[in-house]
Amino acid sequence: MQVATLGVDLAKNVFQLCGVDSKGKVVLRRRVSRDQLSELAVSLPPCTIAIEACPSAHHWAREFIRTGHTVKMISPQFVKPFVKGNKNDGNDAQAIVEAAQRPTMRFVPVKTIEQQDIQSLHRARTRLVNNRTGLVSQMRGILAERGIVFPKSITRARREIPRITSDLTNDLSVLARELLRDLLEQLGELDRRIAVMDRRIAAVFHASEPCQRLAKITGVGPMTATAIVAAIGNGSDFKNGRHLAAWLGLVPRQHSSGDRQRLYGISKRGDKHLRTMLIHGARAVVRIASTKTDYRHKWVQAVRERRGVNRTIVAVANKNARIIWSVLAKNEHYRACP
Numbered sequence: 638m639q640v641a642t643l644g645v646d647l648a649k650n651v652f653q654l655c656g657v658d659s660k661g662k663v664v665l666r667r668r669v670s671r672d673q674l675s676e677l678a679v680s681l682p683p684c685t686i687a688i689e690a691c692p693s694a695h696h697w698a699r700e701f702i703r704t705g706h707t708v709k710m711i712s713p714q715f716v717k718p719f720v721k722g723n724k725n726d727g728n729d730a731q732a733i734v735e736a737a738q739r740p741t742m743r744f745v746p747v748k749t750i751e752q753q754d755i756q757s758l759h760r761a762r763t764r765l766v767n768n769r770t771g772l773v774s775q776m777r778g779i780l781a782e783r784g785i786v787f788p789k790s791i792t793r794a795r796r797e798i799p800r801i802t803s804d805l806t807n808d809l810s811v812l813a814r815e816l817l818r819d820l821l822e823q824l825g826e827l828d829r830r831i832a833v834m835d836r837r838i839a840a841v842f843h844a845s846e847p848c849q850r851l852a853k854i855t856g857v858g859p860m861t862a863t864a865i866v867a868a869i870g871n872g873s874d875f876k877n878g879r880h881l882a883a884w885l886g887l888v889p890r891q892h893s894s895g896d897r898q899r900l901y902g903i904s905k906r907g908d909k910h911l912r913t914m915l916i917h918g919a920r921a922v923v924r925i926a927s928t929k930t931d932y933r934h935k936w937v938q939a940v941r942e943r944r945g946v947n948r949t950i951v952a953v954a955n956k957n958a959r960i961i962w963s964v965l966a967k968n969e970h971y972r973a974c975p
Contacts, residue, residue, distance in 0.1 A: 640665055642685045644734035645674070646726045647694060653726035655734050656684075666727065678704045687737030689713050689729075690745040698747040709737045710745040746874040748867075755841055755867035759860075762834040763910060769827040776820050783808050795824070838863055847871070850964055853971045855933060856918035856957050864911055865961055872966040878959030885912050887955040903951055912954075919953035932974035 640656035643665070652674050656665030669677060674697075678686075683705045688694055690710050698708040711733065719732035736742055748756075773794045780786065780798075785807060787797045798821055801807065802814045809817075842848045842859040851862035875881045882888055886906040892899045905912065923946060926937040941949040964971055 640684050642734050642737055644687045644730045646730040647688055647691055653730040655730035657734050687733045689716055695748045711736050752867045755863055758838055759864050765827055765831050772824055850970055851961055854960055856922040861914040861918055868908055868911055872962045875962055878962035881962040882955045882958040885958055887958055915954040915957055919950045922953050923949050
């Protein structure tokens with residue numbers, strides 16, 4: 638029995654295997670435990686192991702690579718069309734094998750532990766920021782129910798809410814004042830934790846030479862640079878910068894047929910966090926473009942006059958994504974046009 642491609646349906650404790658030979662004939666079907674999977678990976682002759690991108694997938698991919706196998710990780714959305722019959726572990730494993738053998742299949746690059754550590758930092762910070770936004774919205778809602786409103790801004794909330802709670806002439810009850818003070822204490826604690834995350838991300842940025850090269854691009858800061866490097870490494874998994882921009886969802890969504898070409902808004906595929914940070918950086922570039930005289934900002938201003946602010950922001954984010962790929966994949970420094 639010579640297994641050429643082995644499909645593994647990953648789980649927590651029980652894993653379903655489906656192996657095929659070089660002609661695509663199924664030669665192995667087995668259900669194994671976690672320990673048995675590790676032993677099988679060591680005992681099996683080097684082959685291609687296909688898995689779905691899911692929790693623990695990068696861990697198992699590194700384990701399989703360490704034992705001499707080639708790993709192909711596939712997005713679940715590309716595996717689903719190959720499932721035949723009812724949904725079960727056996728059919729899922731066979732679908733993974735069939736998907737992995739398609740010559741046009743797109744695969745997910747395996748991340749290192751360092752990349753996953755940086756991504757974990759960003760995700761933890763994002764959760765804290767979302768919690769802070771929700772907390773401020775709750776306090777604004779409590780005050781709005783009592784006829785007290787102020788502009789939307791976390792900075793304004795930090796300044797206005799203490800003043801409102803200390804003003805004894807308004808309609809706030811004693812209970813409401815105590816509640817708002819408790820929520821303000823929680824806001825301060827969230828600010829402290831976010832600041833800790835920012836310092837950790839800054840330390841990662843200063844220790845990474847690729848991140849510092851990316852930060853020289855107008856519209857890309859330390860936060861964006863670390864997130865990009867954590868997600869794509871050196872960018873070698875993308876053929877060119879346009880492929881990276883498409884992966885980030887910064888290209889038009891298309892619905893065309895025959896001679897009728899229809900392009901809509903951006904596709905918004907890929908990593909939402911990365912796309913959001915690139916958009917925010919591009920928004921800052923567009924905001925100051927009218928005050929600059931170099932070639933890049935003149936181009937931004939010209940696009941803004943033709944296409945409007947929002948489309949210009951997306952265009953700048955798309956261009957930055959292409960520059961990022963060039964800087965990482967070619968191991969070069971960013972050279973700004975005069």
